[in-house]
Amino acid sequence: MTCRIGKPAPDFEALAYVNGTFQTIKLSDYSGRWVFVCFYPADFTFVCPTELAAIASKYSDFKAMDVEVLAISTDSRFTHKMWQEEELCKMVPGGVAFPMLSDPRGQIGTLYSVYDEDTGMNVRGDFIIDPDGNIQAMEALSHTVGRNVHEMLRELRAFQYVRSTGQMTPAGWTPDQPGLSPGSNLVGRVWEVWSPEDMASPTQTSTVS
DSSP states (O other): OOOOTTSBOOOOEEEEEETTEEEEEEGGGGTTSEEEEEEOSOTTSSHHHHHHHHHHHTHHHHHHTTEEEEEEESSOHHHHHHHIIIIIHHHSTTOOOSOEEEOTTSHHHHHTTOEETTTTEEOEEEEEEOTTSBEEEEEEEOTTSOOOHHHHHHHHHHHHHHHHHSOBOOTTOOTTSOOBOOSGGGTTOGGGTOOGGGSOOHHHHHHOO
């Protein structure tokens, strides 16, 4: 299968470390819910702990939106456990509460086109999957730049807003702003309802919770 926007997310199954236990996790277990799949290169690295700790610090926000987070790297579940106990729990109270999946041969990463055969690791990849199991967003970055958890949450809120209202969201949309109602009366007249000045600054966006 090839990952495509608006198409079903490839199902997968993996061993995972979750809240002090080892479990088998399947993507299809979360059918009917929003899922945020977060691929990252490796445990005990430099940027990755900042990303997972950032997501963990906002995990209650994800849960409040009924979104489950699945973090995936090529490390074993045992390494995930060690990483949690040695580092992550010291960066955020309680450490990482969401599942950390093991993809040792990069099979899941390959399925989602984020596995780098040269390094034997997954690149940074984000996938937003809706309750119907379809991919609504996907993004990949190299290993040198960390992602922004506030932007992750903003995008999730935008997709949930679109799903519930049938509207669209303009650039930089935040929940306190109106959406766009597509139709012939808006063609060529978007300037009447939106301008670049309407976009929230990065500081404002980061405060939305």
